[in-house]
Amino acid sequence: MTEKIGIVGAGIVGLAVARELARTRGAEVTVLDKEDRVGAHQTGHNSGVVHAGIYYPPGSLKAKLCREGVALLKDYCAAHALPYVEVGKLVVASTAAERPRLGALAERARANGVPGISELDGLALREIEPHAVGVGAIHSPHTAICDFPAVARRLAQDVAELGGSVRLAHPVRAIRERPGGVAVLAGQRRLVFDRLVVCGGLNTDAVARMAGSPGDVRIVPFRGDFYALQGAAKDLVRGLIYPVPDPRYPFLGVHLTRQTDGRVLAGPNAVLALAYEGYGSAVRWRNYCNFRQILGWPGTLRLARAHWRTGLKELHGSLVKREFLRATRRYVPALTASDLERTEGGVRAQAVARDGRMVDDFVVDVHGPVVLVRNAPSPAATSSLAIARHIAGIVPAPVR
Numbered sequence: 001m002t003e004k005i006g007i008v009g010a011g012i013v014g015l016a017v018a019r020e021l022a023r024t025r026g027a028e029v030t031v032l033d034k035e036d037r038v039g040a041h042q043t044g045h046n047s048g049v050v051h052a053g054i055y056y057p058p059g060s061l062k063a064k065l066c067r068e069g070v071a072l073l074k075d076y077c078a079a080h081a082l083p084y085v086e087v088g089k090l091v092v093a094s095t096a097a098e099r100p101r102l103g104a105l106a107e108r109a110r111a112n113g114v115p116g117i118s119e120l121d122g123l124a125l126r127e128i129e130p131h132a133v134g135v136g137a138i139h140s141p142h143t144a145i146c147d148f149p150a151v152a153r154r155l156a157q158d159v160a161e162l163g164g165s166v167r168l169a170h171p172v173r174a175i176r177e178r179p180g181g182v183a184v185l186a187g188q189r190r191l192v193f194d195r196l197v198v199c200g201g202l203n204t205d206a207v208a209r210m211a212g213s214p215g216d217v218r219i220v221p222f223r224g225d226f227y228a229l230q231g232a233a234k235d236l237v238r239g240l241i242y243p244v245p246d247p248r249y250p251f252l253g254v255h256l257t258r259q260t261d262g263r264v265l266a267g268p269n270a271v272l273a274l275a276y277e278g279y280g281s282a283v284r285w286r287n288y289c290n291f292r293q294i295l296g297w298p299g300t301l302r303l304a305r306a307h308w309r310t311g312l313k314e315l316h317g318s319l320v321k322r323e324f325l326r327a328t329r330r331y332v333p334a335l336t337a338s339d340l341e342r343t344e345g346g347v348r349a350q351a352v353a354r355d356g357r358m359v360d361d362f363v364v365d366v367h368g369p370v371v372l373v374r375n376a377p378s379p380a381a382t383s384s385l386a387i388a389r390h391i392a393g394i395v396p397a398p399v400r
Contacts, residue, residue, distance in 0.1 A: 003027040008197070087239035116139075198372045269370070
């Protein structure tokens with residue numbers, strides 16, 4: 001009898017998992033998503049960077065799956081004629097105080113097996129990015145960009161070709177464990193699976209509660225604002241220019257990223273969002289149905305108390321364009337206010353523990369017939385094909 005597996009979430013991770021289970025286990029897979037298109041949330045609202053593995057602690061799931069994922073994604077894009085361009089990345093130290101952290105990052109990148117890492121002084125970095133300034137940088141020449149929504153669409157096509165289905169506009173309303181498997185009410189359909197894999201992203205907590213496993217962490221959404229460079233300003237950036245990240249946070253700071261379509265984005269920042277899908281900065285009360293859940297988690301308030309100064313700074317940068325501009329001008333001083341035009345932002349699903357600690361690594365756990373992806377922020381898109389292999393090894397075999 002063919003194994004039946006349901007996947008909640010038609011983002012790049014959920015679709016990659018569905019493809020992997022269909023391809024390697026011969027499972028009949030069904031992907032469920034409440035939206036009318038694939039990749040509607042984090043997959044379709046990011047900067048398109050294929051991370052090389054510079055930032056993640058050696059031995060962590062992020063480090064391992066990022067490096068594996070880069071290789072798999074590069075081959076996948078080549079096989080399907082999808083954009084994948086190694087534009088290279090500079091991580092720039094703007095002050096002498098940041099130099100020690102830059103060196104530590106270079107050591108971490110080499111420990112993770114990132115190829116071609118070199119350390120540059122202030123003059124050498126301008127050979128890579130002529131309009132950038134800093135006291136030093138590390139250069140990752142093989143860091144790439146791709147079109148993650150296009151990858152997600154191709155993965156959905158793979159699922160269909162492998163005999164599976166992607167059911168859009170099918171919000172999951174209830175989950176019930178049953179002998180040998182799990183029953184799911186999606187839209188108006190009752191579906192029965194041997195196993196269910198939840199890749200819910202921003203909606204992870206709601207689906208986990210339905211499955212009877214709320215867990216010890218909760219998703220706290222962080223909105224990231226983006227600006228697009230206009231006109232000749234796009235020529236000021238050849239590839240990717242990043243700051244040295246603050247080690248206290250899993251966010252990378254406002255950076256400049258070239259896109260596969262020729263655009264150049266500045267951003268994102270990281271502002272605590274008041275709704276799981278609160279993409280805009282404007283106040284819209286209809287988005288705040290999640291407000292009590294977000295603030296009701298003890299970890300949210302503990303996080304806010306510990307980092308309120310940084311939070312206010314990020315909020316100020318979100319509301320005041322000149323502050324956002326100042327962040328970009330630290331690295332490309334030729335930019336002006338007229339060069340930046342606000343564009344669509346994104347929301348990061350960040351798991352936060354009860355004590356207020358932001359969970360840094362990927363987290364996947366098993367609750368009976370349900371596998372829950374608890375935390376899969378950046379570099380999840382980069383790592384998606386490797387995450388899929390990892391999860392395929394975790395999904396329990398059905399009992400016959």
